[in-house]
Amino acid sequence: xxxxxxxxxxxxxxxxxxxxxxxxxxxxxxxxxxxxxxxxxxxxxxxxxxxxxxxxxxxxxxxxxxxxxxxxxxxxxxxxxxxxxxxxxxxxxxxxxxxxxxxxxxxxxxxxxxxxxxxxxxxxxxxxxxxxxxxxxxxxxxxxxxxxxxxxxxxxxxxxxxxxxxxxxxxxxxxxxxxxxxxxxxxxxxxxxxxxxxxxxxxxxxxxxxxxxxxxxxxxxxxxxxxxxxxxxxxxxxxxxxxxxxxxxxxxxxxxxxxxxxxxxxxxx
Amino acid sequence: xxxxxxxxxxxxxxxxxxxxxxxxxxxxxxxxxxxxxxxxxxxxxxxxxxxxxxxxxxxxxxxxxxxxxxxxxxxxxxxxxxxxxxxxxxxxxxxxxxxxxxxxxxxxxxxxxxxxxxxxxxxxxxxxxxxxxxxxxxxxxxxxxxxxxxxxxxxxxxxxxxxxxxxxxxxxxxxxxxxxxxxxxxxxxxxxxxxxxxxxxxxxxxxxxxxxxxxxxxxxxxxxxxxxxxxxxxxxxxxxxxxxxxxxxxxxxx
Ligand SMILES: Nc1ncnc2c1ncn2[C@@H]1O[C@H](COP(=O)(O)OP(=O)(O)OP(=O)(O)O)[C@@H](O)[C@H]1O
Ligand SMILES: [Mg+2]
Numbered sequence: 001x002x003x004x005x006x007x008x009x010x011x012x013x014x015x016x017x018x019x020x021x022x023x024x025x026x027x028x029x030x031x032x033x034x035x036x037x038x039x040x041x042x043x044x045x046x047x048x049x050x051x052x053x054x055x056x057x058x059x060x061x062x063x064x065x066x067x068x069x070x071x072x073x074x075x076x077x078x079x080x081x082x083x084x085x086x087x088x089x090x091x092x093x094x095x096x097x098x099x100x101x102x103x104x105x106x107x108x109x110x111x112x113x114x115x116x117x118x119x120x121x122x123x124x125x126x127x128x129x130x131x132x133x134x135x136x137x138x139x140x141x142x143x144x145x146x147x148x149x150x151x152x153x154x155x156x157x158x159x160x161x162x163x164x165x166x167x168x169x170x171x172x173x174x175x176x177x178x179x180x181x182x183x184x185x186x187x188x189x190x191x192x193x194x195x196x197x198x199x200x201x202x203x204x205x206x207x208x209x210x211x212x213x214x215x216x217x218x219x220x221x222x223x224x225x226x227x228x229x230x231x232x233x234x235x236x237x238x239x240x241x242x243x244x245x246x247x248x249x250x251x252x253x254x255x256x257x258x259x260x261x262x263x264x265x266x267x268x269x
Numbered sequence: 270x271x272x273x274x275x276x277x278x279x280x281x282x283x284x285x286x287x288x289x290x291x292x293x294x295x296x297x298x299x300x301x302x303x304x305x306x307x308x309x310x311x312x313x314x315x316x317x318x319x320x321x322x323x324x325x326x327x328x329x330x331x332x333x334x335x336x337x338x339x340x341x342x343x344x345x346x347x348x349x350x351x352x353x354x355x356x357x358x359x360x361x362x363x364x365x366x367x368x369x370x371x372x373x374x375x376x377x378x379x380x381x382x383x384x385x386x387x388x389x390x391x392x393x394x395x396x397x398x399x400x401x402x403x404x405x406x407x408x409x410x411x412x413x414x415x416x417x418x419x420x421x422x423x424x425x426x427x428x429x430x431x432x433x434x435x436x437x438x439x440x441x442x443x444x445x446x447x448x449x450x451x452x453x454x455x456x457x458x459x460x461x462x463x464x465x466x467x468x469x470x471x472x473x474x475x476x477x478x479x480x481x482x483x484x485x486x487x488x489x490x491x492x493x494x495x496x497x498x499x500x501x502x503x504x505x506x507x508x509x510x511x512x513x514x515x516x517x518x519x520x521x522x523x
Pocket of ligand 2: 044045046173
């Protein structure tokens, strides 16, 4: 099976000299649900945004469905982005606009400038948007202004917007960090269900290790711009977590875990 | 707190002596301000009062002209400013190199006051409404562009990023995200611009731009001082009325 997304030796240096990503490589298959974990500032958000060129990568190669993301420009970038849904921590809805319009925004990537400017969505799109809102449990809120909704509801609208794109890959940057634990579970369930139904991979940045272990089929641990763990949730040991989160191994575990590039297993040296 | 240090003393002495020097150099006599004040009041009392509304139809025509002028000028400046200001904000500009150009246009327009624009336009276009409206537009675009650009600067980056992430192009992001999001602020500025242009129109009319200012100027030239006072009263009523109305609308918007 061919990977949906393939990242090779990706590097990102911000204009101010910050090395946010120092050479990452991985492949994502269509049936995978990947959680990316790591300390604040490890480079998780930067990585996700390089995957659809919201941030241009400095070097390396991102390939999405056989097209190069890193080398795309202009219209090609738009055609790639419309096939990648992304959910943000702060929802980022256009909050003075109605809920249904926010969902319809997911079609903008498929429309020309004029159609999009006047919001001339097709009746097929409108029906689909309504169905998606129904699906995320907000069928009765379609005509409300987006800022009238609670955080959890806004995140569900954002999910509907992303699904409206008919994405081939779903990204989520800490989608539950501003939500209460119960709402967080519904959002994670929803993301898991919708991506599984569509048979598309999900890559989600998470702060909560337990949530990552529950939902992900694969965990990528990032530390200071490098992948230090890439494997199953079960293999993620306490030592490994220490290494990912504390930056230093505690005295008890003086040996240093190292990722074996071929087997994706961590060994202590 | 002001302390009587020798440095401060020196500065104060300098400032005061500059006033003295300025008076001497410009042959301005401060005493005259006080003595001529009573003359001025007597003159106003005898020649300008009471206001004479005999020519009210004539006056009303100019007053209405003023409103039309200001409305047209404000509308057009808002539309033009929207386009330029989208380029004049670093967060919304479609291409980076348009940013300094848009900023440059706005600064140049802003440094030239509307009265100077009328003087220039009267020479080329002629005395009348057209010159006045054009002058108002040029001046209006100058400061409205800056005001709008500041509104766009404060746009939440995340919302625009989310739209771009769906594959939306610049036109889409502007029309579906930036404009609906900043509409109240834009309308508030537009109302303020209208209000401002009504006040500005007096002096614009006086230097040949048409409207109520032109009527005032005409009355003075014809020594119809009481008619001029009538014009001033009407203008005052208009300014207060418009300011009241726009303020109310603005409060509703924000
Ligand atoms: N626009 C930027 N310019 C310069 N440096 C940046 C910029 N954005 C992020 N960085 C830096 O890049 C590094 C990685 O940041 P990033 O936001 O990707 O981390 P993160 O893992 O998402 O953190 P968090 O968990 O806090 O969201 C940090 O050191 C950060 O300070
Ligand atoms: Mg982040």
